[in-house]
Amino acid sequence: MNPAVSKVREAKLEFYRKKGKIHAKAVQGRFNSLRWAMVWLTQIVFYGACWLPWTTEAGARQAILFDIVDEKLYLFDLVLWPQDALLLAIVLILAATALFFTTAIAGRLFCGFACPQTVYTSIFVWIEGKIEGDHLARLRLDQRPMSARKLLIKSVKHGIWALVAAWTAITFVGYFTPMRELLPAIASFQTGPWETFWLIFYATFTYLQAGLAREAVCQHMCPYSRFQGVMIDPETANVSYDAKRGEPRGALRQAGAVNKGDCIDCGICVQVCPTGIDIRDGLQYQCINCGLCIDGCDEVMDKIGAPRGLIRFTSERELAGQPKVAGAWSRPRTLVYVGLLLVFTALGTWTLTERVLLRVEVHRDRGTLMQETIDGRIENSYTLKLINMEEATRRFRIGVSGLPGLRIEGATEFVVEPGRVHSVTLTLSSPVGGMPTGVQPIAFETVALHDPGLAVREKSTFILPTH
Ligand code: SF4
Ligand code: SF4
Known part of the structure; x- marks a missing residue:
């Protein structure tokens, strides 16, 4: 290249490389359209x-x-509800795994587009x-x-x-x-x-x-750019410059020129880059895989009548001209990610479909352990919290089991407003004669009247006299 032209081009590039604020040149093309979509x-x-x-x-x-x-x-x-925190954890695991999977397939695609x-x-x-x-x-x-x-x-x-x-x-x-x-x-x-x-x-x-x-966040603050290196391998498709085809770079080929690559050193790929890097220097952690340099270079290739793709999404292995050892989707690491995605999707679906929209919390009355009634029965008191997790008013019936003759004194049916917690004070009574003594296990069974399948069993204890 004419040294004077080269000097001007270098000065022009330096103009853009000046760190501080990057003002990227606007570019049209497939990746820009995808970005805006x-x-x-x-x-x-x-x-x-x-x-x-x-x-x-x-x-x-x-x-x-x-x-x-x-x-x-x-x-x-x-x-x-807070009790569904497991679902949230599964969603977060799925999001992280999907990010790792995308990175293994196509580098920082998420950074560039979403x-x-x-x-x-x-x-x-x-x-x-x-x-x-x-x-x-x-x-x-x-x-x-x-x-x-x-x-x-x-x-x-x-x-x-x-x-x-x-x-x-x-x-x-x-x-x-x-x-x-x-x-x-x-x-x-x-x-x-x-x-x-x-x-x-x-x-x-x-x-x-x-x-x-702006780009300083991607370059210096985002932790993802730092550990992406461990998530990619030679099969990962990244935005890359095909140096074999492009080098030696130089001014537009003149008729009869030999030993010239397709890169005309126009600097468009640098000017359109939002992070201000030169993709021709190789894979860099600052690259967010946005593909704008591909759009810019493709436009240049169209103008000079060369095939598109001097800069393109491609893998290190393909750039090196090596045959693929395995499909991009069937590498061990991507298969592991796909496996995890399937397992956690299934687990999330199961957790969601199996969740019971009624919760019951049972608390014994700590003040009075038991008391004897005038007809010789023993009473224990409890507070039950009925949590209606549905968006509709529901009526529930409470039953009790665990001891012969054990019964609830008073009302056993309760109405709970949508998405509300209803506290109920219950008194249970039991005969004494012929009964075991001390602390005995019992259970409360709460059933939704509109759907007998919606039932919750909660264990508790009933205290009887020890002698
Ligand atoms: S846009 Fe293409 S031709 Fe121009 S400098 Fe970049 S790689 Fe070379
Ligand atoms: S080098 Fe290309 S793909 Fe990477 S950030 Fe710059 S324009 Fe985007």
């Missing part, structure tokens, strides 16, 4: 789902709500582009001394960023406090202490992370 999909779900109403026998409520006060998680018709940091950075950079102009205009503006015009442009941008961050925080808190209660509370400055804290924290967090920190 993910932005739309995730944000429609995030901003929209908290507005979905849901009506049950218990009344109308928000379809998705983490009700911290009542310790319940509402997911449409499903209501989870990570909230990537998604919000894309939105904030899009806003920045609309206000400040393209990447070159933004670079120039940043390097210019402060002026009234620059102050105005920057103020507008930061103002809009702050509004987006604030709405994101409101939406986030709206999953914990019903939106229709939260908005009036915000408007009248009457949010509770934890709501106020999370509104301020989440808005600040979004503004700083997506507006100011």
